[in-house]
Every structure is written in structure tokens, then in C-alpha cells.
Amino acid sequence: MTRLVELEPTKFVRFLSDLWTQRNWQTNAQPRGEGRYLVQGQRGDGTKGLMLVLPTVETTVETEHIKGFVAHAKKRGVDTVVVATQGEFADAVRGFATNHDVTLFDRDELGETVADEGLEQTVKQYTDGDVFETAEVEFGLPFDLPEPVEDALASLPIAAVRERLAGLIDGRGDAGGGDGDNGGNSGDGGGGDSSAGSLRDRLPSSVDDLKSGSPPSVRVVVVAVLLLVLALGSVAVLGPMLDGLGGSSGGGSGGDHGVSVSALSSASADSADVVARWNARTTDTLRVGNQTYAPPEGERFVVVGFNATATGDSPGSLSQSALVFESDGVRYGHQPLSNATGFDNGGLFAPGDDAHVWTVFTVPTNATTGTVLVQPTNEDTVAFVHDDAVSTDPNGDD
CATH class of the missing domain: 2.60.40 (Immunoglobulin-like)
Structure with missing residues (x-):
């Protein structure tokens, strides 16, 4: 499960509002007391949306928290009804939401949405560059390589592979931001991807390091790459293959569309x-x-x-x-x-x-x-x- 990082409550509200504006909603967000916010949305075709936001991570949303809101939304003829939180939903709430056609978003669901739709840049404007929470993954079995595979890997230039992967990671983190000081405007732009350095530092530099020192997720990726190289029979294919892993260049333009x-x-x-x-x-x-x-x-x-x-x-x-x-x-x-x-x-x-x-x-x-x-x-x-x-x-x- 891909979980969204924790956001400061008002930034979480603005992030959700931003998601709707990217889907052609005009939105208003208003505080409603007791730490709650209401995001109202409307599309040009008359479709109406209403989102109740309980933005703190300490929240456990119970049925009594949302019954009145859902009844109010249905009475107003709202087409899209959403409840979002950085906390948790009680099991009874999920059953209630299913029966009343209400969409629920916690950080797990939002994380999956961001990953599936490529919305990482939308999140980054509200954070220091992080998008998803990282969790240590424990394997039930020790990470041992079969002897023939280990012997074959020993003959490959793992250090060169490490440098190639490190170069790709560094390239991913080069999307800087401006200082926003233009035409009487002020603000602070975004920097590079701070997670790139830490991931680069954890790449293995030898077979022993690969077996013992690397995080499981890094080990699996690197071994998979190396085994593919072995299967193809030549390390010369490594460069083009890794080039194909480098994602979108980003930098989308508004073009003729309005903000x-x-x-x-x-x-x-x-x-x-x-x-x-x-x-x-x-x-x-x-x-x-x-x-x-x-x-x-x-x-x-x-x-x-x-x-x-x-x-x-x-x-x-x-x-x-x-x-x-x-x-x-x-x-x-x-x-x-x-x-x-x-x-x-x-x-x-x-x-x-x-x-x-x-x-x-x-x-x-x-x-x-x-x-x-x-x-x-x-x-x-x-x-x-x-x-x-x-x-x-x-x-x-x-």
C-alpha cells in the first residue's frame, strides 16, 4: 500500500481542493469548526460536489461524524459526496459509505490515487519534496543467492551498475524551482528531490553489500536488473535498458487552457x-x-x-x-x-x-x-x- 505523507492540516485541505481543480471543478474551502473543513465544488455542466475534510492524523472517523453531513449533501442534490481524512475510518463508516454512495479518502487511498495518476508534483508543492511514506519491508527468508547465480554476479561490474543507477537517481532530482521574485511577486520555489541522495547512498557496491547491507526493495531491483543482464548475455545492453526506466521529463504547460x-x-x-x-x-x-x-x-x-x-x-x-x-x-x-x-x-x-x-x-x-x-x-x-x-x-x- 502506498501511503501519502502527512501534511499540515490546512495544506491537506488545499491539496484536496487542488485535486478537484485539476479535474475541472471550481472549488471553495471553508472551515466548519472543530477542526473540520468543507470543500464545495461545481463543474461547468452543473455537477455539484461536496467534501468533508477531517485533516488531522489523530482522527478516527466514526459514523456519527458524517451522518449529518451526508444527509445534508443528499438533501441538496449533491452529485459527488466525499469524506477525507489523514486519520482512520472506523469499519462501520466504510459500510455506511458503501450504502450511501459516499467516497472515502484516507492517506492510503490518496497515495494510490497520486501514484496511479502521476500526481507527485501536486503533492510536492505542499511538502519538502516527499510524497509517500516509506516503510521498512521485512522478508521472512534470508536474502541468499543460489551459488551459480552468485558466481555469475561476481563476474559482473556491479560497481559500474551502481554508478549507472546513481546517475539516473541524480537526474531525477534535478528539477529545481525558482525564487518566485518576479513582477512584484514573492514566494519560495521548490528544490530538487531530497530523497534522491539517500537512495543513491544505499545502492550496493558489491555482491556482499547487495546481500547484507542494502534495503530489501533496492536488493530486489538491482538483482532483477543484473539477472536480466545475465540472461541477455551482455552488459552492453545495460545502458539503453536503464535509460528506458527514466520516467517523464515533466514540465507540463498550461498551453491554451486557463488556470x-x-x-x-x-x-x-x-x-x-x-x-x-x-x-x-x-x-x-x-x-x-x-x-x-x-x-x-x-x-x-x-x-x-x-x-x-x-x-x-x-x-x-x-x-x-x-x-x-x-x-x-x-x-x-x-x-x-x-x-x-x-x-x-x-x-x-x-x-x-x-x-x-x-x-x-x-x-x-x-x-x-x-x-x-x-x-x-x-x-x-x-x-x-x-x-x-x-x-x-x-x-x-x-
Whole structure:
């Protein structure tokens, strides 16, 4: 079983929201008290999704934790109902979920999903580079090689094989990240694969080392490679064969597709100081009045429009400087535009006044997903609600 690494609770929520945005959902995530979060999703065809997230690893999800949520989702006609946790599901919950068409995700199921769909890069933006938990595997029998095989292996250049495997591992870890310091944006990029060094160091350098010192998983892989070389009768085939094991080069591009945007609220809609209905679009140019703006080379604009209102009896605040856009682990502040602003109200919203504002971010052209967040510096809590009717045109015409 491939288990996802433990994530900090709010990062776990954002990771799940990100998974949905990659499947063409528009999502909102809101805290619901008692350490729970609710992720709402909607697709362009009207399909609705609802996910209850209990993000801590200490959680054991019991039936009473989810009965009310499932009943609420069914009453609203939600098409996709999901419960996710980094903890465990009680056996009774799994039976309940099967009977009520509810999908359950713990770290085992999520790990299998990430491995099957090649979503490792999605996870890495929320970690220090690790994706899966590693567990020691114990064999019931000692790792002894039959004498003919051992004699044959002794004649092969294991040290050369070790260097070849080490080179492949090093190559896998060369995908670095930028510093995110571009166009007024700030953030920290990802580094190389830190697991590569430790795996490289554990590769065997001799038959004795292979038998005694290497982790079981490494032994099996290396012996399998060497036995295949023996079967083919020539070590000359080793290089091309290993080259074929080197995976995808990565670096996918957004191309003509827009960035899939989600939003993470700082409070639930019934307790937030400001409720902001939002919509977003991606564009390579932006026209405001008679002025046309272009992003820096290698980047594009994400325009986000808001219809915001204060929920209390006094004005609520949502400042443009408190809004950030997080993509691939990098946070981008709003992109200032000369002689143009979408927050000419100073970020104050009156009770009952559905005021419209907009902001723009610049992100790399290969960005495919991102999340709108409110920094803790904002004076009031904000609940985001996605609404396709909200304008993303600075000129008021969508």
C-alpha cells in the first residue's frame, strides 16, 4: 500500500481542493469548526460536489461524524459526496459509505490515487519534496543467492551498475524551482528531490553489500536488473535498458487552457465578516479603459473579480494587498497596474452593499492550478463563494 505523507492540516485541505481543480471543478474551502473543513465544488455542466475534510492524523472517523453531513449533501442534490481524512475510518463508516454512495479518502487511498495518476508534483508543492511514506519491508527468508547465480554476479561490474543507477537517481532530482521574485511577486520555489541522495547512498557496491547491507526493495531491483543482464548475455545492453526506466521529463504547460482557480476562506459563510462571491479567468493581455497591459515574458494574467458585502452592522474589510494567489507552492501578490486599480473603494464594504472589485495576478505560463487566499494581516475574516455570474472584466462587460 502506498501511503501519502502527512501534511499540515490546512495544506491537506488545499491539496484536496487542488485535486478537484485539476479535474475541472471550481472549488471553495471553508472551515466548519472543530477542526473540520468543507470543500464545495461545481463543474461547468452543473455537477455539484461536496467534501468533508477531517485533516488531522489523530482522527478516527466514526459514523456519527458524517451522518449529518451526508444527509445534508443528499438533501441538496449533491452529485459527488466525499469524506477525507489523514486519520482512520472506523469499519462501520466504510459500510455506511458503501450504502450511501459516499467516497472515502484516507492517506492510503490518496497515495494510490497520486501514484496511479502521476500526481507527485501536486503533492510536492505542499511538502519538502516527499510524497509517500516509506516503510521498512521485512522478508521472512534470508536474502541468499543460489551459488551459480552468485558466481555469475561476481563476474559482473556491479560497481559500474551502481554508478549507472546513481546517475539516473541524480537526474531525477534535478528539477529545481525558482525564487518566485518576479513582477512584484514573492514566494519560495521548490528544490530538487531530497530523497534522491539517500537512495543513491544505499545502492550496493558489491555482491556482499547487495546481500547484507542494502534495503530489501533496492536488493530486489538491482538483482532483477543484473539477472536480466545475465540472461541477455551482455552488459552492453545495460545502458539503453536503464535509460528506458527514466520516467517523464515533466514540465507540463498550461498551453491554451486557463488556470483552474480555487479559493480558501478564512471563515465559514455564516460566521465571516465579509462574504465575497468570486469568479476568475486567465488571459495573456488585459485591457482597462483605453490602456492595454501585457504580463512579463513567460507569464500570464489571472484576473479575479469579487462581489463583496459585509455581513455585520458595520463595514467589513478585504484589502487588495491581503489577497495572494498560490500556485505550485509559490505565493504571488497582486500585480500593480499603472494608472489602474480594481480596489478604488479602499477595501471597505458596507453591510448589504454587493460592491464589485477586481484584482490581477501574474503567474508562470505553465501554471495549471492556483488558490486565492487571504493573508492573516487582513482585519476581517472572509468567506469565498464561487459564482460564474461575477464579472472578471475591469470595464464591467463580461
